[in-house]
Amino acid sequence: MTLERAGALELLRRMVLIRRFEATCAEAYGAGKIRGFLHLYDGEEAVAVGSLSALAPEDNVVATYREHAHAIVRGTPLGTILAEMFGKATGCSRGHGGSMHLFDAGRRLFGGNAIVAAGLPLSVGLALADARLRRRAVTACYFGDGAVAEGEFQESLNLAALWKLPVLFLCENNRYAMGTALSRHQATTDLCAQPRAHGIPAESVDGMDVVLVREATERAAAAIRETPGPRFLEFRTYRFRAHSMYDAELYRSKDEVRDWMANHDPIRTFEAWLRERQWLTDDARAEIDASIAAEIATALAEAEAAPLEPLERLTADVYAEPTP
Amino acid sequence: MTLERAGALELLRRMVLIRRFEATCAEAYGAGKIRGFLHLYDGEEAVAVGSLSALAPEDNVVATYREHAHAIVRGTPLGTILAEMFGKATGCSRGHGGSMHLFDAGRRLFGGNAIVAAGLPLSVGLALADARLRRRAVTACYFGDGAVAEGEFQESLNLAALWKLPVLFLCENNRYAMGTALSRHQATTDLCAQPRAHGIPAESVDGMDVVLVREATERAAAAIRETPGPRFLEFRTYRFRAHSMYDAELYRSKDEVRDWMANHDPIRTFEAWLRERQWLTDDARAEIDASIAAEIATALAEAEAAPLEPLERLTADVYAEPTP
Amino acid sequence: MTFREAAKRAIRTAMKRDSRVFLMGEDVGRYGGSYAVSKGLLEEFGPERIVDTPLSESGFVGAGIGSAIGGLRPIVEVMTVNFSLLALDQIVNTAATLRHMSGGQIGVPVVIRMATGAGRQLGAQHSHSLEGWYAHVPGLKVLTPSVPQDAHAMILAALREPDPVLIFEHQLLYNVEADVDEAAPVDGVWHAAIRRPGERVTLIAYGGSVGKTLLAADALARDGIDAEVLDLRSLRPLDVPAIVRSVERTHRAVVVDEGWLTGSFAAEVSARIMEGAFYSLDAPVARVCSAEVPIPYAKHLEDAALPSAERIASAAKGLLAHG
Amino acid sequence: MTFREAAKRAIRTAMKRDSRVFLMGEDVGRYGGSYAVSKGLLEEFGPERIVDTPLSESGFVGAGIGSAIGGLRPIVEVMTVNFSLLALDQIVNTAATLRHMSGGQIGVPVVIRMATGAGRQLGAQHSHSLEGWYAHVPGLKVLTPSVPQDAHAMILAALREPDPVLIFEHQLLYNVEADVDEAAPVDGVWHAAIRRPGERVTLIAYGGSVGKTLLAADALARDGIDAEVLDLRSLRPLDVPAIVRSVERTHRAVVVDEGWLTGSFAAEVSARIMEGAFYSLDAPVARVCSAEVPIPYAKHLEDAALPSAERIASAAKGLLAHG
């Protein structure tokens, strides 16, 4: 689909929303309202926004612990995402999961997974079900560069390729696995090499450019729907913030981070692209900011006001029902 | 090293010894003297003989459960191998391990491993120790084609390549993992593709030709000693017998097996090669058979006569010593 | 019919009844199953429903889990419990957690079968009895058939569950023969069964140890001691009321478990008796478990390491000597 | 000093003493260790001895094991017990078995450290307490420090062992402060320690639960109940004589364990008391464990799921109400 102005502005809006949402989370974390691990997506917005906006509602999404953006783009109400992190009963996982475990079965978001690479076999299985049940869905499987070193990565590539399953492997390569730079955890830093060794078509994409991300995803998803079999996209991106709220960032220089923020910010890049085409005015930009601020304020209020899960439900969702 | 007549005859002798030894094991299994799982090496003799004869005593060897040949070529006394399978105290693992767990620390044979692919990380570690302790040893790590599908395969390739460790990965590709043909368990049947994706030099070798196996191993080991970093060799071979003693071989045709035995027997191929060079006479061949028969008879007698591990030692080797 | 045949028939019945049911695992198809449970099923159902997998335990168990979420009803065969360690993360961190962690939105109706246990001289790496570990994990259910009837019923019962169920089939049971009523109701498998009623001592076992325990009860009977044999059948949920009821009658218990003593599931059973029937006990609960050694290959050593009818009977006699 | 600092100093001391000792694991180097235990060590010892690994738990734990066989003295840090499931095969099937399976020829002097436990709202996949599983496995030794002194001593003691030792550091302990005598002898870590002597009931705990248990004892003291607190320290070998001695004096015991109740290590302790001190018991041994639920994120739910000083004290009072 060619990108029209309205669609393009919606992409921008989502990226800005994610950026603001993450700032809100960071604040709430500082205030002690969010606890546990919190992994923010600043800098990587073009990846989730570009790729997920190229998918269909019947497609499956499997994400990592850095998945607020994926839930947002998928359409999970902001208030329920915040409520989840506040540990409230109205949270999208009833407060059981927290930041790393956002679920939304209705929107086919299958988490939020805190075990690196564990979502890959799961994705293979979701795709297997679609293939057997003759559904044309694609399973979008997100994972970081760090996951590439896990054995499950290879096992999943091989299974998906061997069985020609509709898995779209989407690597969010932000150049670091926690504090370990790609070249210090991968012998080969070309992340397309391994999928190709399994016969999987693979492409590297500038993950700071939402338009390119969207186009590449559209192409790959269309190809999968046409000819069964997995595809692999590497999105080259960068994480602007610390790995999580506990990270002193000893492993990279302030200059490096500043350079990325100054020269490769996906939001600013896309704004420039829009302005070049005269698709974005200052007014429209201000309007986006204002509506997002309002949206987040409402979500915050909802989440704050929401009730806690009653203690009687402590073990309620462990099994669907007792055994006979 | 160029292959002289004496060395060449020794290669033949070892291959024949292995073939006869495996036949002896099969008989002993039939007689109930060996129990548990028994995996025989018939058809693959050129792989162990050719590759291990190219290594040095200080090199480490890590093998699979199909490892009688490796122990034999390494020099573990036949009688202690048989005694091991008979469950005797004089067995090379005191009867604790059986056929799948032949150990010989003095000859740097680190097992015999019954978990597919589990020897790969171990090999990386042995090589790491050699690298750190500035020893020039190579770690020869044997595994089957089936192991290539396990995540530990990729993890180990990456670690060895990343850290430039002296691991020689030796894939015994006999085209089947139990009953699953290579093309039904690997999306890409070119087994060099994955190591190459990790930047590891990889080569496929006719594993039915002991001379080629030996040469390729010599080259690879020399290269590793010269320039630190792993290498990968795929030996294309074939298993003449069933996977283990329980296998009805439903997954391959009798014709296929017959063809391999008739036209690709590594022993017959090598005999022809020797005779072409006038290095092998009928007398010499008969002499080999006779001496092997005697050697095996002696080993059998030793193993039969050997005592059982006393029951008081049941838990003796669990720890080296009690905690303080 | 044999235990093996009973398991196969249950799989076949389930696959005929529901087209979403399929079997996947290493060598379940062309090879016919490493314990021949699935022999012939590939021919009957084709390769879309009898799926041979590569050696990728984490990968294909995870794929089974994903396919269950996606709407299929997989029976995943992990060849043996020994290899299930490679898939443990998927089972513990994904299958067991998803329903709760998603606030009840996502269930994982996967059935995972595997062979367990020692006794075939397969050595330390192929002789584990780790079903007790799985029974520790909330979100999982764990069944351990001891007879062909249960081999059959448990597969059908497991497939009715909306949550993950693991079935541990002791490798020495596959050739055991007994009558099987394929039409019998299957709900009972979640409850412990009295395999032999008795009055003086309760012998508690499950899976592959039930047979030995019945032999021990026979030996005790010859010595005039009337032992009850309770087969736990389900380790999770554990039928604590049945355990307590029996011990309240007999006042003595021996728990048999092929796991190593320390940290065995038998410890859990002992602790439950402590908590639920302490005041009924005339003697401390005894455990007969495996010796604390990687299971050795040599027959005499393996035999010495594992629970035996003799050790069970003598533990029972030890209790009767007290109090 | 803090527990964290104590662990770091032990590593530093060991590395200075023996050039074969090195530390490997995810983010132990540049990042400074995910719990900052190794912060600064990369600068001090360089990248050959403070080795950052890729995310390959099975691979690098197996490599650690191999390097131990090859003559090094590795300290492998698995970031948390949660991820150790991915390395379990290497630990259970290789590290634990090799000495026995090789007939005593090959030892594996590897030390594997990992963080364990819940209490930080990290959710179901990051809150496991699975040290009890490791304590089930012959061939392994398992240590669980509860105080800075032990965080220090256990690392040094583990490095003296010719066999694999696992050390489980509860993630809530790293900031705990106490005096540490770095020159003190370390052999004692293999024995249980009475952290608080008492007469009326024995409260048994280990690792991260010891602190709560001492608080419970304080609360009980305020109610006039003099409780003994026994810190197991080593789960394998388990100091059964110390447990029995204490219970023989107090006649009552509560076992505290952050694992889920069913199949908890607390079950093993209860069973040992059953077997060794049954006739001394005035009441059944009680267990205070985690609720049978994947540990939830929300604070009130997580708190409700885990053992607390209140639940421990009330279990003890329950016992004193009896007999």
Ligand SMILES: Cc1ncc(C[n+]2csc(CCOP(=O)(O)OP(=O)(O)O)c2C)c(N)n1
């Ligand atoms: C199996 C496993 N090992 C270790 C961790 C701890 N951990 C959490 S995130 C992370 C880094 C992952 O990096 P990457 O995959 O690149 O994702 P990113 O955080 O950069 O988005 C690590 C090591 C984990 N969660 N799971």
Ligand SMILES: Cc1ncc(C[n+]2csc(CCOP(=O)(O)OP(=O)(O)O)c2C)c(N)n1
């Ligand atoms: C992790 C693991 N999974 C499954 C098995 C069961 N198994 C034993 S051998 C084997 C086939 C291995 O094939 P391959 O690696 O090609 O070696 P080959 O037997 O052909 O020499 C299987 C599936 C095992 N031992 N370990």
Ligand SMILES: [Mg+2]
């Ligand atoms: Mg990353």
Ligand SMILES: [Mg+2]
């Ligand atoms: Mg093979």
